[in-house]
Amino acid sequence: xxxxxxxxxxxxxxxxxxxxxxxxxxxxxxxxxxxxxxxxxxxxxxxxxxxxxxxxxxxxxxxxxxxxxxxxxxxxxxxxxxxxxxxxxxxxxxxxxxxxxxxxxxxxxxxxxxxxxxxxxxxxxxxxxxxxxxxxxxxxxxxxxxxxxxxxxxxxxxxxxxxxxxxxxxxxxxxxxxxxxxxxxxxxxxxxxxxxxxxxxxxxxxxxxxxxxxxxxxxxxxxxxxxxxxxxxxxxxxxxxxxxxxxxxxxxxxxxxxxxxxxxxxxxxxxxxxxxxxxxxxxxxxxxxxxxxxxxxxxxxxxxxxxxxxxxxxxxxxxxxxxxxxxxxxxxxxxxxxxxxxxxxxxxxxxxxxxxxxxxxxxxxxxxxxxxxxxxxxxxxxxxxxxxxxxxxxxxxxxxxxxxxx
Numbered sequence: 254x255x256x257x258x259x260x261x262x263x264x265x266x267x268x269x270x271x272x273x274x275x276x277x278x279x280x281x282x283x284x285x286x287x288x289x290x291x292x293x294x295x296x297x298x299x300x301x302x303x304x305x306x307x308x309x310x311x312x313x314x315x316x317x318x319x320x321x322x323x324x325x326x327x328x329x330x331x332x333x334x335x336x337x338x339x340x341x342x343x344x345x346x347x348x349x350x351x352x353x354x355x356x357x358x359x360x361x362x363x364x365x366x367x368x369x370x371x372x373x374x375x376x377x378x379x380x381x382x383x384x385x386x387x388x389x390x391x392x393x394x395x396x397x398x399x400x401x402x403x404x405x406x407x408x409x410x411x412x413x414x415x416x417x418x419x420x421x422x423x424x425x426x427x428x429x430x431x432x433x434x435x436x437x438x439x440x441x442x443x444x445x446x447x448x449x450x451x452x453x454x455x456x457x458x459x460x461x462x463x464x465x466x467x468x469x470x471x472x473x474x475x476x477x478x479x480x481x482x483x484x485x486x487x488x489x490x491x492x493x494x495x496x497x498x499x500x501x502x503x504x505x506x507x508x509x510x511x512x513x514x515x516x517x518x519x520x521x522x523x524x525x526x527x528x529x530x531x532x533x534x535x536x537x538x539x540x541x542x543x544x545x546x547x548x549x550x551x552x553x554x555x556x557x558x559x560x561x562x563x564x565x566x567x568x569x570x571x572x573x574x575x576x577x578x579x580x581x582x583x584x585x586x587x588x589x590x591x592x593x594x595x596x597x598x599x600x601x602x603x604x605x606x607x608x609x610x611x612x613x614x615x616x617x618x619x620x621x622x623x624x625x626x627x628x629x630x631x632x633x634x635x636x637x638x639x640x641x642x643x644x645x646x647x648x649x650x651x652x653x654x655x656x657x658x659x
Contacts, residue, residue, distance in 0.1 A: 256468065258651070259428075259463075259469035260427075260475075261472070261475075262350075264432050264433075264434055265478060265480055266476025266479065266627055267442075268479050273450050274453035274454050274457070277457065278461035282629055282630060283630050285627070285638065287627065287640055289301075289624040289640070290641065291308070291624065292559055293559045293594075296316055296324060297314050299365070300313040300352050301641055302644055302645070305642050309585060311331050314562065315562065317555075319564035319590055326352055326353055329352065334648055334649055335428065344424045344425045344426070346361045346362075346424035346428070347362045347428045348414075348430060349365045350365050357373070361418050363377065380414070384410075386414070387407075401437065412459045415429050434452065440620065442621075443620070460474060471632050472630060473629070473630040475629070476627060476628075476641075480621065480622065481597050481620070481623035482620065484613055485598065485599050486602055486611050486613050487578070487599060488602050489601060490553055492578075494548075496573065498573060502544070502547055502548055502549055503544075514604055514606050514607060518618050523617075546603050552564045555601060558621055559595065559621065561592075561593040562592050564589070566591045570591060580596075581595065581599055582599075582601075628641075634650075635647065
């Protein structure tokens with residue numbers, strides 16, 4: 254089989270791990286380090302990749318909006334490069350690409366993290382059901398090696414299904430998003446880099462197999478972001494409460510935060526409170542928790558450690574945080590909200606902790622998203638890339654010469 258284009262995103266494809274790993278296949282082509290975007294959160298990164306715009310331009314900064322509603326492609330008011338390829342007549346195959354739902358393309362579409370279902374295609378649903386495909390995204394295992402082996406098997410399964418669908422639906426352009434490298438890195442980064450390097454080397458073999466079987470004229474492999482070690486946790490609401498900038502809304506809210514700060518991250522994971530059948534069900538928990546993060550008329554919203562949004566925008570809070578944390582965070586005004594983005598190795602939390610800044614003591618969740626990633630391609634133009642936002646332009650320029658028949 255020969256297709257026209259293939260994009261593979263290795264979620265959390267870290268620059269440091271890429272250089273440590275013996276990825277013989279990928280390193281035999283053109284490659285270079287590139288930057289992700291800030292905030293370094295998957296939906297923001299995915300939309301930047303798809304539109305070529307920064308989060309400040311396209312407005313998607315998190316899994317949630319300020320009302321804790323999960324965002325989807327309906328919230329994006331810019332055209333994706335996949336939409337342009339569709340208009341050019343390409344048959345497109347998408348596997349678990351975030352921020353695509355509810356878009357559909359001629360070919361096949363399996364949706365990503367934010368979608369309530371994997372696909373609306375009855376045949377693909379039947380295939381996934383027949384093989385007992387498990388959509389669960391977050392797991393906990395006592396043994397690191399077992400954890401590694403599980404996501405190794407899942408990567409193998411995803412690649413096999415993707416290859417089958419590309420061939421069955423005879424796509425011209427296909428886009429494969431591999432989630433499991435991100436999940437492993439949250440738990441193993443720095444603590445077990447040996448296993449992550451092994452995983453990268455295993456992915457190198459899977460990617461080689463995928464590229465050789467599909468034989469794309471143009472292919473690119475890249476990360477949506479990289480990783481860093483989480484060293485410190487900043488409790489923004491603790492800072493603001495201590496200085497009288499926000500106030501508790503109720504005694505129940507105060508009690509809930511007190512209980513939460515007494516539970517370590519490791520205990521929460523061990524109790525299975527992060528386990529979910531598909532990531533969307535985990536995100537939807539946020540809609541039930543909104544009142545616990547509403548401090549009178551001010552909301553604190555953030556689905557991950559790499560971002561915290563204060564809505565509505567308040568200049569007094571912005572000015573205070575600039576003075577107090579000027580070398581640890583950056584601030585942006587986006588969608589009439591104050592967006593707080595932490596520096597490298599720093600995590601943000603909505604929980605009111607006992608101290609404003611504490612040392613991270615978790616042994617099970619120590620990796621945090623960061624901007625350094627890498628891109629690899631058979632096309633020399635990849636050497637000119639500086640950021641994931643440049644991928645859209647590279648693809649459209651290269652694929653425009655290969656317009657498919659409608």
